Amino acid sequence: MECRKVAELIASSSYAIAFTGAGISTASGIPDFRGPQGIWKKYSPDLASIEYLEKDPKGFWEFYSMRMRGLFNAEPNKAHYALAELEKMGLIKAVITQNIDGLHQKAGSKNVIEIHGTMQRSYCSSCYRSYPSSEVLSKIDKGELPPKCDCGGIIRPDVVLFGEPVKDFEYAREIAFEADLIISIGSSLTVYPANLIPEIVKHHNGKLIIVNMEETPLDNIADEIIRDPIEEFLPCVLDEIKRIL
Numbered sequence: 001m002e003c004r005k006v007a008e009l010i011a012s013s014s015y016a017i018a019f020t021g022a023g024i025s026t027a028s029g030i031p032d033f034r035g036p037q038g039i040w041k042k043y044s045p046d047l048a049s050i051e052y053l054e055k056d057p058k059g060f061w062e063f064y065s066m067r068m069r070g071l072f073n074a075e076p077n078k079a080h081y082a083l084a085e086l087e088k089m090g091l092i093k094a095v096i097t098q099n100i101d102g103l104h105q106k107a108g109s110k111n112v113i114e115i116h117g118t119m120q121r122s123y124c125s126s127c128y129r130s131y132p133s134s135e136v137l138s139k140i141d142k143g144e145l146p147p148k149c150d151c152g153g154i155i156r157p158d159v160v161l162f163g164e165p166v167k168d169f170e171y172a173r174e175i176a177f178e179a180d181l182i183i184s185i186g187s188s189l190t191v192y193p194a195n196l197i198p199e200i201v202k203h204h205n206g207k208l209i210i211v212n213m214e215e216t217p218l219d220n221i222a223d224e225i226i227r228d229p230i231e232e233f234l235p236c237v238l239d240e241i242k243r244i245l
Contacts, residue, residue: 002226003233006183006209007240009224010091013181013207018083019197020097020104023186023212027077027231030070030101049162057146057154064157065140068133071101071119079185080107082234087111091241093179096172098187098194100159113175115166115194117159126153133157166193176200181207186230189216 010016022030046052053060084107086092094111095104100119104112122136123129129149136155139147147155160166173196176182182201189195189210195218202208202221210216211226211233219225226233 002224002228003236004240006224006226007237007244009181009207009209010086010183010237011241011244013091015093015179016091016181016183017175017179017201018086018092018095019182019184019187020083020095020099021185021187021189021212022099023188024079024230025074025077025099025101025103026186027079027229028074028101028103030074045162050164051162053154053156053161061140061146065137068119068137068157072134072137074101074103076103076107077231079231079234080104080109082238083185084108085238086241089241089245094175096175096197098191100157113168113172115160115168115172117157117167119157119159121158122147122155123158124149124151124153125156127151130158131155169193172197173200177204179204179206181209183209183211184216184218185211185234187212187216188214189218 047060047063080103083092083095083104087095087109094113095109096113096115097104098116100114100116102118102120120133122131122133127149136147149155176197177200179201182198184198189198198208198218207223208218208221209224209226210219210222211230213227
């Protein structure tokens with residue numbers, strides 16, 4: 001049984017980490033980006049670029065306020081809770097995520113590195129004052145589009161837009177160098193430089209487990225490839241680990 005084998009690999013590791021992408025949150029009602037029903041099938045990725053924010057902040061926020069509301073209404077699913085439990089048990093040392101939805105923290109994960117930022121916060125692009133994104137949505141609801149800071153600057157979400165560098169990448173790399181196992185969950189592994197994280201672990205003699213419904217560019221170096229639904233597979237792994245320990 002695949003989940004038992006993965007459970008054994010995680011249980012026998014000394015420094016296992018998780019790397020997550022949009023696929024872990026689809027069971028929470030959040031569409032992924034590049035899948036058959038992905039966001040970029042319906043909208044242009046240009047809407048999420050720094051160039052578009054600077055060129056048309058009103059249009060940018062029309063798109064992003066819609067995305068924010070969808071994320072804020074979402075709840076963690078069984079996969080998020082399983083990862084949080086594995087961290088609590090001391091078996092998963094960190095979650096490096098490409099996601100901006102905050103569902104790992106909502107499920108109880110503590111050591112989460114959000115390399116693409118978070119939709120939970122926003123900030124002024126002029127004075128860098130921080131705002132809860134719920135407050136920014138309130139401004140939009142009152143007709144302030146684009147939302148502005150008290151200083152007059154345009155507020156933006158604290159996420160990595162296309163054309164911007166990722167956040168905390170050096171910290172994520174350091175963790176990857178320490179890891180002897182990485183489980184990549186729901187990531188297409190096509191987005192650079194995030195997709196370097198699993199490669200780093202593998203190239204330093206660590207194990208790579210890929211849990212994704214679609215093929216990825218790193219399938220050829222993976223030790224295990226799982227195509228099962230993530231929200232079913234991770235709880236199964238957790239149950240098997242509890243039987244082992």
